[in-house]
Amino acid sequence: MIDVLYFAWVRERIGEPRERIETEARTVAELVEELRGRELRYQLAFEDLSALRCALDQELADFDAPLDGVREVAFFPPMTGG
Amino acid sequence: MIDVLYFAWVRERIGEPRERIETEARTVAELVEELRGRELRYQLAFEDLSALRCALDQELADFDAPLDGVREVAFFPPMTGG
Amino acid sequence: MGRVRVQSEDFDPATELAGFGAEGDVGAIVTFSGIVRGTGGLSRMEIEHYPGMTQSAIEKIVAEAERRWALDDCLVIHRHGEMVPGERIMMVATASRHRQDAFAAAEFLMDYLKSRAPFWKKEFGPDGAAWVAAKDSDEAALTRWSASEG
């Protein structure tokens, strides 16, 4: 079980800010692939990976990063702070 | 007649902040040469021109600048504001 | 050493900066304030953030600035939630012996806060709401810090 968090327009497309997911995915990319296969809203949210960023346990990570031991995955668009 | 002003250690070496001088000098460099010939304190103040700056009528100028129509010449070390 | 605060409430820079840098032999203090602009009839802005990550992400950016430059003090305050044009979004302050370090560290912090701290801005204007897109120029601004600087 893993917590998956969504922010900004990713959150809006998915329709909720977080969910718990049972997955066998070994990397972030595999998790994305799995989510895309679920419903249209996931397809829309994960349409263009180059427009997305992710964090594993609150640390920025790449999409090929392994999910071993990770408790929280977050997906969001490029940040616009400051 | 021209007003000559001195600042910082130039002022301290000359011993006064300003004086009026009757001169035929055509450039700042000629004025410096004339002053150097006057007394030891001028020699000491104008020993090393590379350590000095000058302004003509409140505008930074070069030592070869002409004195035509200039009313106020100022001599000082490199500035240390900020 | 640097202090980081993430909050929804407004803040008063003068209050926050009272005593700032007073403990070192500080010669230079630089501050940056980000303000909500009213461009294009913007009526308000909402800033979303990632509560579990924001504080620690900014603290890491501050630690990196402190590693690169001789800072005597450092402060970052960043708001989230709803704001209207003219309101203060955030503030960065750096204190150092020398002006170059204070300036460089403040610019470094701003460049990284723009693109590496988990905030997302949504603007509400006459044409509705839209998420602010990240600018290529903000991403490009980071490259100058990856070379020999600091």
Place this chain on the structure above:
Amino acid sequence: MGRVRVQSEDFDPATELAGFGAEGDVGAIVTFSGIVRGTGGLSRMEIEHYPGMTQSAIEKIVAEAERRWALDDCLVIHRHGEMVPGERIMMVATASRHRQDAFAAAEFLMDYLKSRAPFWKKEFGPDGAAWVAAKDSDEAALTRWSASEG
């Protein structure tokens, strides 16, 4: 448009910055404050200036900054006379739509104030009094503005 003040009295940055940049569509405000350092047991500092020239020299520097960058507001306050460690010597503030312009203009103003505004610092410490020598690095800092910048 930029305001310039040369004075011996101390000033309060918060008071000076009230309403600063409020008239433009300002997104970024940068401030720089210069503070007297106590290095080497410095007990006090005296800043001499050239009264007839100081104001106009700084105004020219400000005008040049306004020519180079899109500034909505600009403020320079510089003190002369006697100060002790910890006291504020001067402040620069710039307001712009974009952070890069506000930062660049503030750094430009500081670099020029250091070497082109007619101020001279004298330090009083345990070994007596000495005029502060201009640093080669301050003169060198100007060269970065003479190329294509701005």
